[in-house]
Amino acid sequence: METDPPKAFEGYAPKTGRFALTxxxxxxxxxxxxxxxxxxxxxxxxxxxxxxxRQDDGTFLINPWELAWDEITAxxxxxxxxxxxxxxxxWNVTPANLLHRAIHEVRSDANIIIHNHPRYASIWSMRQEVPKTFDQTGANINGDIKLYNEYAGALHQTEQCAKAAAELGDAKWALLANHGVLVTGRDIRQAHVxxxxxxxxxxxxxxxxxxxxGVPMPEEHVENLGGMIDxxxxxxxxxxMVRRVLRKYPEVLQ
Structure with missing residues (x-):
């Protein structure tokens, strides 16, 4: 049974043709x-x-090992x-794609999997602590952030990746201790936000x-707002964000 969007989102729909936003x-x-x-x-x-x-035919698209994320084109x-x-x-594909495939195999909802070492999340992963939510933008997504604290180097061994996938369970996102982050999503839009x-x-x-x-936001506010947006x-x-990228890097479509 499908759930109707909340009143705050009534009237919203992706535009096409003359009125397309992208x-x-x-x-x-x-x-x-x-x-x-x-x-x-x-x-x-x-x-x-x-x-x-993940694509409809069961294959996967993945970014090249050799290229930084700001130089990649289609x-x-x-x-x-x-x-x-x-x-x-x-190009070459990173051996760490094994972790992604292990998660995709057990998560039908995870069509997009993101792993990287972003600046601030990596600091919290080094501290091995999940940060609290202090503002509305930080509350765009609800749910616990998983802390996976069994770091054993780069994740590119079959047994190690299967174990990590099992430990992550149905988490939307995770801090990988002393390493970085992992984020899942059903589609590009959800994974991005x-x-x-x-x-x-x-x-x-x-x-x-x-x-x-500071004073964290009440958990019920995070849950309500984040649940709606997620x-x-x-x-x-x-x-x-698509338009921002295209203004700066129009060659990305090539």
Whole structure:
């Protein structure tokens, strides 16, 4: 049974044709733009990090190992099969795609998986502590942030990845202790707002601590707001970030 959008979102629908807020994008273009958009949000640890995007035919799109997220174009995106073999693309795929495939295998809801070492979330992962929520933007997503604290180096061994996938369970997002983050999503829009919210929440909490502390938002407010946005999406945010990327990097569509 489908749930109707809340009243706050009534009348919202993606525009098409003359009134489209973004051009029509291929999956490869979507993924390339997502890489650029998240790079601007702090997912910028040189060439580290990878995003996998499950397709209807069972294959996965993934960003190249060799390229930083702010230089990727649609034609750079790689396609791999369920065994991790490159079936389209001119670059190499990171061995760490094994973790993504392990999670995709047990999570039908996780069509997008993001891993990177964003600045502020990585600090909290080093502290092995989940930050509190102090502002509305940090409350765009509800639910606990999983702390996975069994770091054993890069995740590219079958047994280790299967264990990590099991430990993560149905988490929307996780801090990987002394490492970075992992974010899941059913589609590009949901994965984007989850990843942005995670880093924003970590950044704001770090700054609040730097001035001696603050008062967190009531949990019920975070739950209500975050549940609404996570379920239905934040209207126009993804489209605005697409336009921002295209203004700065129009070659991303190539």
């Amino acid at each position: 051009p029509e994008l291929s999956p490869e273009q979507e993924l390339a733009i997502l890489c650029h958009a998240l790079f601007a949000e702090g997912y910028d640890d040189h060439i580290a990090g990878h995003i996998s995007y 034609s750079d995106i790689i396609r791999i099969d369920v065994e991790g073999n490159v079936i389209a693309g001119d 989850r990843a942005v919210t995670l880093e924003w929440r970590c950044k704001q909490a770090w700054m609040v601590e730097a001035i001696g502390g 379920e239905f999406g934040l209207p126009f945010m993804w489209e605005a």
